[in-house]
Amino acid sequence: MTKRATLAQVAAYAGVSIATASRAFSDPTLVRPETIAIIRQAAVALHYKAPRILERNLSMARIAVFTRLFHRHGELERLRGISNALRPWPHELLLYDVDDSLASIDYVKKLVVTKRIEGVIFSGVLVAPEVAIYLKRFQIPSVLIDNDDARFSRVFTSDKKGSELAADFFNKSKSSKILLLGARPTALDLHPGIRLQSFREHLDPKKRLASTELLVDPTSVEAVSEIRKILTAKKPPDAIFADSDLLAMTVIFLARELTISIPGDCSLIGYGDTDTAEILGITSVRTHLDASGRRSVEILRSTEEFGQITRHELEPELIIRSTT
Numbered sequence: 001m002t003k004r005a006t007l008a009q010v011a012a013y014a015g016v017s018i019a020t021a022s023r024a025f026s027d028p029t030l031v032r033p034e035t036i037a038i039i040r041q042a043a044v045a046l047h048y049k050a051p052r053i054l055e056r057n058l059s060m061a062r063i064a065v066f067t068r069l070f071h072r073h074g075e076l077e078r079l080r081g082i083s084n085a086l087r088p089w090p091h092e093l094l095l096y097d098v099d100d101s102l103a104s105i106d107y108v109k110k111l112v113v114t115k116r117i118e119g120v121i122f123s124g125v126l127v128a129p130e131v132a133i134y135l136k137r138f139q140i141p142s143v144l145i146d147n148d149d150a151r152f153s154r155v156f157t158s159d160k161k162g163s164e165l166a167a168d169f170f171n172k173s174k175s176s177k178i179l180l181l182g183a184r185p186t187a188l189d190l191h192p193g194i195r196l197q198s199f200r201e202h203l204d205p206k207k208r209l210a211s212t213e214l215l216v217d218p219t220s221v222e223a224v225s226e227i228r229k230i231l232t233a234k235k236p237p238d239a240i241f242a243d244s245d246l247l248a249m250t251v252i253f254l255a256r257e258l259t260i261s262i263p264g265d266c267s268l269i270g271y272g273d274t275d276t277a278e279i280l281g282i283t284s285v286r287t288h289l290d291a292s293g294r295r296s297v298e299i300l301r302s303t304e305e306f307g308q309i310t311r312h313e314l315e316p317e318l319i320i321r322s323t324t
Contacts, residue, residue: 004044014042053245064094064111067123068188071099073218073246074272074289078123078145081293092106098125108134119300122147123293126190145294146287147190152281153310155295161189162285162316163198166241166269169318171204175239175267176254178203178211179230182243183218185217195243196270204224212237228254231266238266245270245277245284251324252280268323281322 011021016039023030024039031039044050065082069075083093094117096107101236109119110132120135123145128137132151134141141264144154170178180199200208214230216223227247230236231254241271242248248270255262262268273286292314 005048009041010046010048013037042276061091062119062120063091063119064093065121066096066098066125069097073244074274076273077289078293079139081290082297085294085297121296138202143300145292145296153299155292155312157287157314157316159194160198163195164202165318166285167199167202170239176210177237178207178239179237180211180213180241181247184215199241219220231258240268242270245272245274249276249283262323273319282324283321284319286317286319
């Protein structure tokens with residue numbers, strides 16, 4: 001099977017820059033007619049087919065994003081990154097909130113079979129085997145976020161590394177009784193409990209023995225009362241690692257209500273580094289939410305053009321603020 005020509009080869013054949021060749025397909029109004037004619041002739045000679053995401057005169061590019069919008073704190077920041085990265089090109093962004101793996105299979109089947117999409121981004125969502133088969137069969141450019149699946153191009157931040165950064169901080173602190181606060185795992189989680197597990201395993205053995213763990217549904221009323229019980233116990237924690245900024249935010253509000261000083265009485269580290277964490281001054285593990293969204297679009301366009309699987313890892317950072 002002959003490898004298809006690339007845009008770079010078309011540009012070289014026509015004697016123009018790659019940027020000019022790209023504009024000839026995506027926005028011909030920016031290129032002189034005679035130059036467009038030369039580029040089109042080069043494309044025909046090399047049997048080049050312009051990527052659907054670039055070919056403006058076929059239709060507006062439709063990009064589908066599958067995510068757990070109301071189940072994963074930080075998805076809005078990630079979607080903002082995706083949307084901003086798509087702004088330079090005519091596009092329609094289709095958003096699917098996945099709360100059932102079977103539903104995502106149905107959505108993808110309909111979209112792929114009718115050829116109504118030029119690219120798919122899965123943000124923190126499992127790709128079912130049946131979905132993967134359809135995407136490959138119809139050659140739909142696809143990118144995963146926070147899912148290191150070798151079948152697809154992907155961009156991710158290691159939860160293991162991020163949690164270890166938080167553990168390193170508490171290992172060096174004077175904290176002795178640490179609460180590991182996490183979301184109760186669900187069937188749709190990619191790596192259930194990986195953040196608390198990685199944190200616990202990396203924690204100093206003595207501190208690990210004195211630590212406690214609490215799993216809650218972050219969006220429930222019960223979560224607030226369960227956390228309140230821990231904070232008002234006879235021997236409350238003097239440090240908390242929350243596996244999301246949403247849970248860290250709950251701790252902040254409860255601490256204010258109970259007149260608990262943070263970080264005076266209890267240090268707090270969240271996870272994700274969402275806009276909320278920045279506004280409230282929460283020390284948090286940065287997972288590059290906006291950047292991963294923008295990078296997914298860049299990878300999507302690269303995958304469409306060159307057909308290669310790309311793996312891009314963004315290194316987590318611990319952002320120190322007023323809660324530690």
